[in-house]
Amino acid sequence: MVSAGMNQVMFSLLSLISVGTLLLSFVMLGSRQLQSYIVSFAAQAWLVAFVSLMLGIHFSSVAFYSVAFVSAILRGIILPILFYQIYKRAMIHRENHVLIQIGKGLVIGVVLVIFSMVISVSLLKQMQDFTILSTLALIITFSIMLIGFLMLVTRHLALSKIIALLMIENGLFLGGQLLVQSAEIFISLIVIFDVLIAVISFQILAGYLMEQVGDSDNRLLKKLVG
């Protein structure tokens, strides 16, 4: 387990950062502005990179350092820049039609956090693996995933959908690092580059969509155009 032999400060910082990651996904859930999605996604990516960095310091392993570096550069800088390009090209900078109103969505998010807390605690009880950090990591991973799914359901614009998808990936990455002792550097790097490819191809797709329909709202795709 990661938390074995970890000093108190490191442990507090790690839990603070992981809860901060969860908080940032709530920021996305509670906002309608696309710009704040981009900013909080970038901040979340930096926090996840910081977790890798701290694990690198703890294990003094070069692999974690390089994962931290690559994920900070790719997810913290390059992806937000790509998102910002899509954002600038689009006509609409705000989610005007959300399926569930913001306040209700936030409360549902809280319910999801509690739900994932119940799930993870019972799961870890069966696995006999019960440290604070592992519990917290599992809860946060589950909650970020569920909140990401909630955002996928309630938001319509293409940019918010892809950011929600990548938020889920952020959560999984964070949980994977904290739960599995030796996060294979190879797998991490492959995942990171996969995401990059996905975003680039998505950018092309969104460009086509905007050219054809003039908007990236996916509700328009329900109409048949002859």
Place this chain on the structure above:
Amino acid sequence: MAMLIILQLMQVLTVVLLSPLLQGILVQMEARLKRGKGPGILQPYRDLWKFFHKQLVLPNTASWIFCITPIVAFVMVMIVPMLIPVLTNFPLPLSDMGDILGGGLLLALSGFMVLLAGLDTGSAYGGMGSSRSTLLVILSEPILILVLVGIAVLSKAMLPFVINHLIASHIYFYWAPAHLFLVAAFFIILLIETGAMPIHSGSHIEIYMIEESRLLEYSGPLLGLLKWAGMMKRFILYTLFCNMLFFPWWLSSSHSIGFAFIAMLILMVKYTVVAAAVVTVNTLQARLRFFRYQELLGGGLILVILAIVILQVGELAWFPQA
């Protein structure tokens, strides 16, 4: 014992006498930030002096509730500083009358009386203000209660002095994520309850008024008392925020009046820092639309729930082996 009673009196007098100063500092800082000149930090004292030397005019429709409300509000708010650590970090005589919930109850009673008084005269503005502030209370009270629950779970105590001790003496508690989230959530409560920007606006324009419209029918000394009670409520909330959560250090720990005076000076410095944060929010934020209150308050609720979840995780993880 006599010394303790003197210290307790000093606590109450600090709240009563320094609360207008805090108001003055807030107004002056905000004016300076907006490049104005400001009325000076002593203006609230001059205002109170003016109110208490004016004639008292009562509306024809007013009943006895209207007359006793300012006194009840003032006295209720005056009792609270006995229960909380204002100057000293050790309990003083009668400070075990009630815990934080008791203090919250007193503040709520004073708010309730003002609400009734707003409805009492039957004026349009009073009713409007009362209904608006009731809605706000309905939305914000769950957060306040949950903050208190969070503090209780964190420190296993409801007495403000115990909480102050615990957080001040364990640096680990102070930097725990749960505690930081509670601080953030309490700051939102502070903004809402003390009439700061995202919800309230200071201007007396009727469509914005929430708190002010309940006081419109009052005049003279009664208005002065109500305004003073409002300032004291702000001072008490700042005290709870600083001495229990945000900065629990540097209170007087010895039974001497000199140290209590030093603690008083430090207190004003602390409050000025908090006031600077509030003024910054006041200046940068636009007022939220009525139907968007829930977004700010939902944010506060999330902070508290996260804090409690983290605390529960800590509990579960510490004790499963047993």
